[in-house]
Amino acid sequence: MSIVKTGTPRESAPRAVCVDPLSGILQPGFDRSHIALDKFGTRSFVLFDPELIRHCFVANSANYHQAEARKRLAEPLLGESILTADGEQSRKVRQTIGRLFNRQALDRYSARMIETTLQNLDDLAPGVHAASDLAARLALANLSASLFSNALDARSPDILAALDGVYDAMWGLPLVGEEGGVTYYPRLRRKERNEAAAAFRAVLGDIISDRLGRPADAGRSDLLDQLIALRKAQPGGNPTLERMIDDVATFVVAGHETTASVVAWTLYLLSQDARALQRARDEAEVVIHGGIAPEHWPEHLTFTLACVEETQRLYPPAPIFTRQAQKDDIAGGIAIPAGSIVLLPVRLIHRMQRFWTQPDRFMPERFLPQNRGRIGQFSFLPFGLGPRMCIGSAFGNREAIILVAAILSRFDLSYAGATPPVPELKFVMRSDNGIPMRLSAR
Ligand code: HEM
DSSP: OOBOOOOOOOTTSOHHHHSOGGGGGGSTTOOOSEEEEOTTSSOEEEEOSHHHHHIIIIITGGGEEEOHHHHHHHHHHHOOOTTTSSSHHHHHHHHHHHGGGSHHHHHHHHHHHHHHHHHHHHTOOSEEEEHHHHHHHHHHHHHHHHHSTTTTGGGHHHHHHHHHHHHHTEEEEESSOSTTOOOEEEEEOHHHHHHHHHHHHHHHHHHHHHHHTSOOOTTOOOHHHHHHHHHHTSTTSOOOHHHHHHHHHHHHHHHHHHHHHHHHHHHHHHHTOHHHHHHHHHHHHHHHHTTOOGGGHHHHOHHHHHHHHHHHHHSOSSOOEEEEESSOEEETTEEEOTTOEEEEOHHHHTTOTTTOSSTTBOOGGGGSHHHHTTSOTTTOOTTOOGGGSOTTHHHHHHHHHHHHHHHHHHEEEEEOOSSOOOEEEESEEEESSOOEEEEEEO
8 A cells, every 4th residue: 555645835835824723633643622713804614523513514404505716717708507596496396406415316328438438538649648538538428428419529628728728827825835635725816817717617608508598398397407497487587698607607617516526636646556557547447347237347347336435535626625604503511602603624534644544545445445434524624514415426437437447448547647646726726737747548
């Protein structure tokens, strides 16, 4: 089992931020339930204790809405999706959309995902590729094939280029300066971010207008149709194109960049661990060459799924979530005044010695079915928790194992970077160098 080098904060990061009061939490003895900070101009509570987390994110989640600062960060890109709005409305919308993400639906998508991925890999020449770009391209193609009846395909280069522009306009500052435990929060070049976000939204506007201009297809009820129908069913009933773009943008961003991040980091971690790589490759051989029906791939890719989940532990695509208290609250005896921010530092929790043995080690075996029972309910949270938990979690995992297995079946891989990739939070967890991987034909 190798110890994966996880990189250190950039030297240019201000020291004041590096020497953060949170840095002690990765020490073995750390056992505090929370840390209170007045650092961001408002009172913030960083939560570690499972009971506090359960209280704020599940039991009393109605009191904790999306933080205003987070909403402002996302607004130029995502607007105000009906799905992510706080309150009862979003619960109903999630119920309707949830049908597109249940087990039967996922089994149907599997065949399309496999076909789409293998076709895309047919066109991929061996050589050095940025794993992040490759994974983003494949994940968007799968999203389009599974949930949008391929409606995104013709414009996917525009979508990817515009989103790259958005992420490039953000750069990460380390919130916690600790080897292996760096959590970044984004800073912005606002003008560039807004221009790129507008370009992204314009492309989605074209795609939605095209769908609205076509006669309804009786055999089709994909996510795009459903999002349009849900928006039309809102009070007022005559939504603007902008509001429809909000809903579609939320899914396109949430639904491909996250999975792409996991796939890229999984390839990197596997490239550092020959034994795990071989075991994942053996599974890939079985599904690709063993005539396994697409819906049965997950049963044969248990180690690959364990690698994906271990990667989500070490490099969660959403490393920190924030909420804002609407009213005064008492959580586990702590007074949380209205307006306070509560932070769930997922990336740190995933590395705490209190919850994990050898937390910086890539050990996929932790996630094999026979070991899973040892993982605490609140110590592994890559998809969040409570009513806002990721609606696409099963979709994302299914897609990630298909992408990893397909890539391993076609290529030998080795890391081609001079230094280990450094994680950077740019809306989702990305890396400083795109994770260059040498792919050699097998
Ligand atoms: C490995 C892949 C993924 C990860 C790690 C991930 C993670 C997350 C997390 C942590 C949240 C909740 C954020 C919060 O509580 O503030 C979230 C929300 C969401 N995710 Fe995912 N996600 C993934 C894949 C997907 C996919 C494939 C889709 C759709 C196709 C998707 C759609 C969404 C949507 C729409 C929300 C907003 C839900 C709401 O606010 O009610 N995600 N995701």
